[in-house]
Amino acid sequence: MKQDVFMLGGQEFQSRFILGSGKYNVELIQAAVENAGAQIITLAVRRANSMGEGNIMDFIPEGVTLLPNTSGARNAEEAVRIARLSRELGCGNFVKVEIMRDSKYLLPDNQETVKAADLLTKEGFVVLPYMYPDLNTARDLVNAGAAAVMPLAAPIGSNKGLATREFIKILIDEIELPVIVDAGIGRPSQACEVMEMGAAAVMANTAIATAGNIPQMASAFRKAIEAGREAYLSGLGRVRESGGEASSPLTGFLRD
Amino acid sequence: MKINGVQKEYSEGLTVSEMLIKEGFQKERVAVELNEEIVPKDDYETIVLRAADVVEVVSFMGGGSK
Numbered sequence: 081m082k083q084d085v086f087m088l089g090g091q092e093f094q095s096r097f098i099l100g101s102g103k104y105n106v107e108l109i110q111a112a113v114e115n116a117g118a119q120i121i122t123l124a125v126r127r128a129n130s131m132g133e134g135n136i137m138d139f140i141p142e143g144v145t146l147l148p149n150t151s152g153a154r155n156a157e158e159a160v161r162i163a164r165l166s167r168e169l170g171c172g173n174f175v176k177v178e179i180m181r182d183s184k185y186l187l188p189d190n191q192e193t194v195k196a197a198d199l200l201t202k203e204g205f206v207v208l209p210y211m212y213p214d215l216n217t218a219r220d221l222v223n224a225g226a227a228a229v230m231p232l233a234a235p236i237g238s239n240k241g242l243a244t245r246e247f248i249k250i251l252i253d254e255i256e257l258p259v260i261v262d263a264g265i266g267r268p269s270q271a272c273e274v275m276e277m278g279a280a281a282v283m284a285n286t287a288i289a290t291a292g293n294i295p296q297m298a299s300a301f302r303k304a305i306e307a308g309r310e311a312y313l314s315g316l317g318r319v320r321e322s323g324g325e326a327s328s329p330l331t332g333f334l335r336d
Numbered sequence: 337m338k339i340n341g342v343q344k345e346y347s348e349g350l351t352v353s354e355m356l357i358k359e360g361f362q363k364e365r366v367a368v369e370l371n372e373e374i375v376p377k378d379d380y381e382t383i384v385l386r387a388a389d390v391v392e393v394v395s396f397m398g399g400g401s402k
Contacts, residue, residue: 101398109398124399125367127340127392130360136396137365149399161372165394168367168374 084313086281088120088258089174089206089227091145095119096275097305098147098260099298100285106139108294113141116298122147122176122283125166147208149176156195163200175200176230177209186236190217194224201225210262213247218255228257230283233274234264237286241270245277252278268297268304275308276316337389348387353380355391366395 086093099118101109113121121144123136140146148166153159156179163175177200179192188210194217197207206227211217213231221229231248234240242248243264252259258280265271271282282305291297337344339359346355352375356363368375369392375383385391 103398106398122399123396125394126397126399128361128366128395135362135365136398146396148396151399161369164374165367165369165392166396168376169365169394169396171396 084309086258088281089208093119093145095302096281096309097271097302098122098262098281098283099288100283101136101140102285103289104294106136109136109139110141111295112288112298113144115295115302116288117302118144118298120145120147120174122149122285123166124149124151125162125169126152145174146171147174147176149178149210150196151178151180153177153179153196154181155179155189156192156199159192159196160199160203163196163205164203167205173204174206174208177207179210188212188232190214193217194220197221197224197226208260213244213251215247215250215254218251218257222255222257226257228260228280229255230260230262232263233261233270234266236263238264239266239287239290240264241266242273245273248274248279249277268300271301272304272308272311275305276311278312281305337385337387337391339391340393346385348385350385351381352383352385352391355385356380356393359393361393362395366393368393 086096095117097116097118098120099116100122123146125148150159150162153162159177159179167173177193177196179189180186181189190212193209193211197209200207208228208230209221209226210230218229231251234243260281261274261279262283265284266287288294288297371390
């Protein structure tokens with residue numbers, strides 16, 4: 081089988097599982113990353129705590145690509161400001177643009193996201209925009225120079241699964257960039273399903289962070305994502321609209 | 337000056353680098369914004385803070401979204 085490489089922002093990855101690092105103890109990060117087989121991990125930028133509190137950077141295994149997000153930004157200007165700070169923290173030029181005005185459902189603001197993507201690609205960032213799965217916005221993001229699109233499956237942190245399935249499918253069919261399904265994926269089976277549909281990768285955080293056993297769930301997701309990818313590459317078997325079709329020969333030798 | 341939203345009474349003439357030490361920040365783990373402009377790490381020793389300055393000191397923390 082030929083090697084299946086995931087290209088993102090000019091870098092090669094083998095893993096198609098992007099792991100979030102929020103909502104759980106930093107001491108579990110290493111085990112989660114290892115069990116997930118993840119090569120990319122998302123981080124947030126916040127006001128620093130003084131007095132030598134455990135820094136998350138001490139817990140992330142070496143060689144993992146950091147994907148800072150702009151969470152907390154309410155418009156493009158704030159997202160740009162957070163992105164610049166994240167780059168100044170010295171961990172590369174990947175940025176996940178996240179802009180939310182709505183604090184109840186935490187839905188991304190597509191318009192501001194396009195604006196931010198445009199500004200940030202001009203500053204040399206590899207821009208991965210979190211978005212509501214809308215084809216027109218996705219096309220605008222392509223034009224803005226984004227490196228991928230990251231449509232939500234359901235509201236962030238909800239674990240509700242593929243509420244936007246049909247619209248994600250449209251993006252997969254129509255957009256040349258990698259489609260990374262982000263937010264709302266609650267179970268390995270849902271991660272598997274989007275990978276079968278042809279998503280390039282899956283990002284998950286809450287599904288892992290709120291699981292009974294975090295490293296074990298990371299491992300379950302890894303397997304599901306790999307299985308879904310392999311199924312996509314192999315081409316799913318066809319669906320028969322009605323009736324059945326035997327897969328064993330029906331030669332009725334007992335009656336001959 | 338204001339550091340991460342808190343008013344601090346430091347005498348004028350403090351460099352960014354001195355402020356980080358006094359406040360207990362790990363220099364290599366933070367990024368600094370002075371009046372909404374990023375301060376490059378190379379300038380920490382030379383840039384002097386004024387009473388009216390607004391300083392933000394940020395670092396990475398766990399986050400998926402929001």
